[in-house]
Amino acid sequence: QVQLVESGGGLVQPGGSLRLSCTASGGTLTEDTIGWFRQASGKAREGVACVARGGDTYYADSVKGRFIISRDYVKNTVYLQMDSLKPEDTAEYYCAPNCNLGGHYYSGTRLLRGRGTPVTVSS
Numbered sequence: 803q804v805q806l807v808e809s810g811g812g813l814v815q816p817g818g819s820l821r822l823s824c825t826a827s828g829g830t831l832t833e834d835t836i837g838w839f840r841q842a843s844g845k846a847r848e849g850v851a852c853v854a855r856g857g858d859t860y861y862a863d864s865v866k867g868r869f870i871i872s873r874d875y876v877k878n879t880v881y882l883q884m885d886s887l888k889p890e891d892t893a894e895y896y897c898a899p900n901c902n903l904g905g906h907y908y909s910g911t912r913l914l915r916g917r918g919t920p921v922t923v924s925s
Contacts, residue, residue: 804827804828804914806896806897806899806914814921814923819884819885822921824897825878831879833912834855837853838897839895841894845893851871852906853871857873865891890923897915900915
């Protein structure tokens with residue numbers, strides 16, 4: 803199995819932006835739907851956005867219009883551009899070969915979810 807690896811998290815003020823990256827260590831993620839998820843302290847995991855193998859995208863209502871998911875097949879990377887960040891976006895973000903948004907369901911077994919990258923939105 804191939805391990806997914808996230809990067810790009812950090813501390814940002816409300817209204818600010820961050821871009822998260824998800825790459826595959828020792829393999830490729832271009833053949834799978836990739837989803838971004840988040841889990842805040844004491845809360846359930848939430849699906850944030852997914853991008854299908856062909857490029858179709860799906861979003862949670864809570865991030866529509868603020869987050870954009872994309873993939874670069876050459877760089878073997880999936881990005882999550884997060885704009886207009888709010889304190890309630892604070893969470894551990896991770897990527898995984900899973901999706902259950904907008905009627906698109908995918909559950910991959912070839913890739914292992916990443917360990918996560920922390921995002922803190924605070925003034």
